[in-house]
Amino acid sequence: MTIPAFGLGTFRLQDDVVINSVKTALELGYRVIDTAQIYENEAAVGQAIEESGVARDELFITTKIWIENLSKDKLIPSLKESLAKLRTDYVDLTLIHWPSPGAAVPVAETLLALVEAKKAGLTRQIGISNFTVELMQEAIEAVGADEIATNQIELHPYLQNRKVVDFAKANGIHITSYMTLAYGKALKDDVIAAIATKHQATPAQVILAWALQLGYAVIPSSTKRENLASNMAAVSLKLDAQDMAKIAELDRGERLVSPEGLAPNWD
Template sequence: MSIPAFGLGTFRLKDQVVIDSVRNALALGYRVIDTAQIYGNEAEVGQAIAESGVPRDQLFITTKIWVDNFSADKLVPSLKDSLAKLRTDHVDLTLIHWPSPKGAVPVQEFMSALADAKAQGLTRQIGVSNFTIDLMQQAIAVVGADAIATNQVELHPYLQNRKVAEFADQHGIHLTSYMTLAYGKVLKDPVIEQIAARHNATTAQVALAWAMQLGHAVIPSSTRPENLASNLKAVDLRLSNDDMAQIATLDRGERLTSPASIAPAWD
């Protein structure tokens, strides 16, 4: 299996807001939904999916294990709880959401437990999120690079994460970009505005297309149906080599997500 290039993120969306977002996205043709235990919205995502009428085999559902559930005795039970909330007997992808704070649970322990979840049929694929090169190396040592479907990381024109991307590519590990629009910051970037004007596209479409052309998956979120529909058009936008080169110059190492309690020593 591969990681779909385009999906819907649900970070920070709660209650009826997330139900409406997922329902509207599915109606527009989205088939990839990304959630997480810590988002506190798995049950609402599951409700929206159930009410959509879209057959389960047409969907690609991702969830992420929170740091409190990394130990060998907690990971699989927590995933089973997530499946109950999502109203499904399996997810398509399960990620370790963040590295274990201060290494409290060894990589060996949680990656082995995650591999066990896959062996039990609870998840089709497994992967990691917010992992540095060192942490990816440790995960590879436990389960092998072939078993790691993706590393989901903050990646946008202002933080292009090239060292991590290069290492992942060398080992056949796909990258999923989150916050591809940098909390909306890139939407008003003059360079991206000029590229968007040339293509008669939106700046959001340009940023999303840029990440996908680099080979990454994207999971933008939106609560507005018109933005959901517009973002989806990024799949068909092709940027020129010159466009890509211009966006490459925007990298300034601007990291927007780095919670002190769990963030690793970034590359």
């Protein structure tokens, strides 16, 4: 099993907005959809998928377990609820959305419950999100690196998260980048703009191509058909070594997602 390189994110999209985004993306050829329990849009995503007519076995669906459901007695029931909302018998990937605040539920307890969910056929793969090096080490000690399909982390030109990336790579754990466009901030960067002009591409395509060339999976979201189509074209954009080096220099450790009471001690 592998993590597809390119997909659709649904963070902050709800109701008709997410239904339209998912249906449009599926029409355009997207086959990977990322959602989460806390997004409160799983039911809408499930409706969009069903109405799209795309066969389930053509899709790769990811959801994430919220912190209230990380204990061994709550995880599988909550995942079954997610499946009912998504109108499917299984998801392709289930992640721990955030590590349990204050380690109230040990990493090992949650991961072992996810392994059980996998054995039961509720999810094809399992993984983690927002995990630091220390937490990844705990996860590996609990279930082995081979069980951990990906670590989904904030990663964009301004936060390249190299310590986490290097540790994950050394242990064979794939990286999925979220917030790849830095909430749109990176689209206005002069360095990105110059590279985009050089390749007759959009700034978004350049940033997504950069992440893809580094081997990360990306899950950009959009509500506009033209942006959904444009983002998808990033898969075929090839940046040269000079472009990649220039974007590497933009790293300034600028973290945009660090919710109080939820964020771990970042690397």
